[in-house]
């Protein structure tokens with residue numbers, strides 16, 4: 006017998022790994038849908054008028070091994086130096102157990118934002134720990150669960166002051182000791198809102214001229230000073246005070262709360278989260294209780310479940326963009342949940358004693374450096390400092406910085422004649438010696454130096470007193486704690502997460518590997534460009550690929566979330582209008598079905614949001630659109646549309662909408678969150694759009710992290726390219742703190758593009774559409790599929806109308822979502838874009854078996870609703886109303902008119918691998934009425950289900 010050779014390619018990532026259904030399964034699915042071929046489905050679904058002319062082509066797909074080799078070569082072009090640059094970014098030791106069990110663990114990084122609390126108790130607890138840590142360290146009452154970075158947190162604090170201050174003044178004061186990127190971003194955010202920013206020394210502050218002020222503590226060049234008097238003067242003038250504080254310094258220093266501050270912001274990067282060439286890291290914001298309803302971002306709160314057990318949930322959601330739209334406190338949606346979890350675990354791991362010891366060591370290194378330099382007769386300031394000193398070097402500046410670089414250390418030039426040196430957890434004695442050599446001296450040895458912290462600011466208050474920060478310090482305990490929390494949650498590593506609009510697709514392991522390589526993770530974003538050559542190359546190539554895929558001419562990698570991208574894109578449009586003498590344009594047309602971030606972002610650039618109606622079939626009402634454009638003639642700045650629409654349909658009229666906008670003198674912002682339905686088939690830039698953000702954490706495989714990180718780069722047409730955000734330190738108009746946003750997660754999207762190739766990406770789009778249509782076909786007998794295109798097909802997502810079940814059986818959309826947990830699923834998106842309905846997006850990476858498991862569960866739920874309607878199940882005491890069920894429901898008395906078997910093992914649920922929600926249904930109202938946003942005292946743990 007001759008050998009028979011196969012053409013099966015085990016390394017073909019696109020077809021064998023990333024794309025869920027096998028070719029044979031696709032045939033079956035196409036038969037269920039009733040179309041002859043995948044191409045026929047696509048041709049009938051995606052209007053020919055919008056199809057891109059040429060196939061997406063960036064060379065053949067590479068295998069995993071080749072891509073890793075390529076990434077390694079690129080990484081090697083970055084040069085890892087010892088960073089003493091400081092300025093908001095610090096070397097830190099990620100405890101290996103946190104790196105492996107959180108950062109590299111799909112149970113944590115593939116989770117979704119914890120909107121469904123019953124399946125999110127683990128990450129909610131970790132985020133509650135984070136909030137508790139920040140309240141303790143800052144001495145304030147309430148903290149949120151993270152913001153995007155320190156500069157944007159400072160800008161959000163300015164907005165909070167403006168809302169909450171009773172002062173009529175129109176200016177905001179910024180301490181000149183703030184990080185330059187903070188000053189830049191605050192200026193960007195202030196300008197469209199008509200806020201004047203006064204930058205100066207705290208001594209020059211005139212409180213009656215401002216509604217608020219921002220101070221940096223310690224200052225960028227090391228000054229540590231008490232702001233108590235300035236804050237009192239601000240309060241006397243009815244203005245508010247914000248302190249941007251380094252959380253590590255706060256373990257040794259008097260807290261902002263004790264100085265009287267209303268708000269504190271900062272970065273928790275140095276709590277175990279690598280610099281990553283700029284991000285991602287979690288920023289924090291804490292404030293007084295009086296301002297809690299003005300706090301931006303997500304807040305975790307404590308509530309009860311149906312059994313009266315303690316349960317966590319997201320609190321005060323009515324502040325947020327997804328509910329309040331243009332009236333929201335901010336546009337923040339995706340933030341930095343995973344990085345906040347890491348920082349909180351760093352605190353749990355070290356405890357207060359460990360954190361304090363780390364801070365003291367960092368300080369003593371700075372003192373040792375100062376002493377060595379003083380011996381060399383350099384003038385070293387300030388008198389008291391924490392981790393940063395400023396050395397006057399005169400004309401030697403360049404020589405010393407180059408000499409230090411030759412020793413492998415980056416220092417920071419200040420003005421023309423000084424050098425700032427910032428010490429951190431990573432710096433070794435040998436590095437200090439190297440710097441002293443660069444200054445022309447000898448290594449210093451001798452007894453431990455005496456501290457130079459300001460005694461008047463010595464911290465007198467406790468922090469991290471909660472037992473969670475006092476676990477036995479054995480790594481065994483820590484590992485099990487992280488494992489226990491992970492097990493409470495349902496993430497993509499266990500089940501499909503069919504969230505409409507959020508594109509929860511495979512985050513392949515090979516894509517993730519490079520982010521923890523030191524050549525990507527231990528790079529300071531302001532290190533000299535030649536040390537970041539690998540990053541530069543990656544950013545350039547990824548930008549070109551994304552331009553190719555979208556039809557745009559330029560890309561900015563600065564925005565670190567989709568909402569941030571919207572804001573950056575609208576600012577770009579605004580600057581373009583201004584440059585053309587059209588600066589008065591201030592109307593933004595936004596369909597009522599838009600994502601909440603759209604109107605929230607438009608409001609932030611000072612525009613008036615004009616809603617446009619939807620037609621019966623969900624499409625934009627073009628007549629209303631035209632009427633609104635005419636009504637606001639001369640004032641239309643832009644429209645914000647989503648394509649395919651949030652209703653899951655490729656609207657035929659999209660070109661018309663773009664044309665009307667352009668004729669009215671406006672620019673088209675196309676929300677790119679739905680790009681998973683377009684890549685390779687159609688390009689926003691070709692259809693008539695001028696700007697889009699791309700959610701790399703949706704379409705391009707960056708994991709969701711339980712609510713961040715994200716990346717929201719924007720693509721623009723050539724006419725807008727000159728107006729993209731400038732460099733955060735040296736430019737103008739920056740929207741975030743780092744040039745390339747959250748640079749360290751860009752290798753994920755790049756690896757995805759390289760492993761898929763243009764054809765693979767296109768196939769992913771086709772299969773995303775196939776999977777959605779397969780679900781529509783299987784469920785359309787039981788539920789009405791709300792919107793479809795002319796041929797009866799949906800795009801990459803579908804909306805199921807579950808509202809009829811309310812009248813029939815008293816079943817709400819919530820009941821269905823909670824019952825799906827019993828079946829082992831995360832619920833689809835609820836009530837967006839249509840109230841009372843479910844929006845389902847399976848993505849291309851789900852195999853048929855998982856789609857079928859989901860459909861079986863949805864059909865069983867429909868049958869249960871039928872049984873209620875028929876009287877076979879009670880209207881109140883039924884498995885839908887009482888879902889989800891926990892292990893507690895398997896033991897003890899059972900007096901319900903349905904069986905435990907039915908309760909806990911509905912279709913879809915696994916027998917052996919059953920996912921057990923750790924709590925029964927969470928009481929939302931109780932949680933908001935009895936707001937607790939820090940770890941509850943230990944007594945309440947005793948009776949809770951552990």
Ligand SMILES: *Cc1c(COP(=O)(O)O)cnc(C)c1O
Pocket residue numbers: 337338339506507566567568569600602603647651676678679700715717
């Ligand atoms: C997710 C999403 C956004 C916002 O993106 P974030 O990264 O969460 O800020 C905007 N529009 C749509 C349609 C989305 O689905």
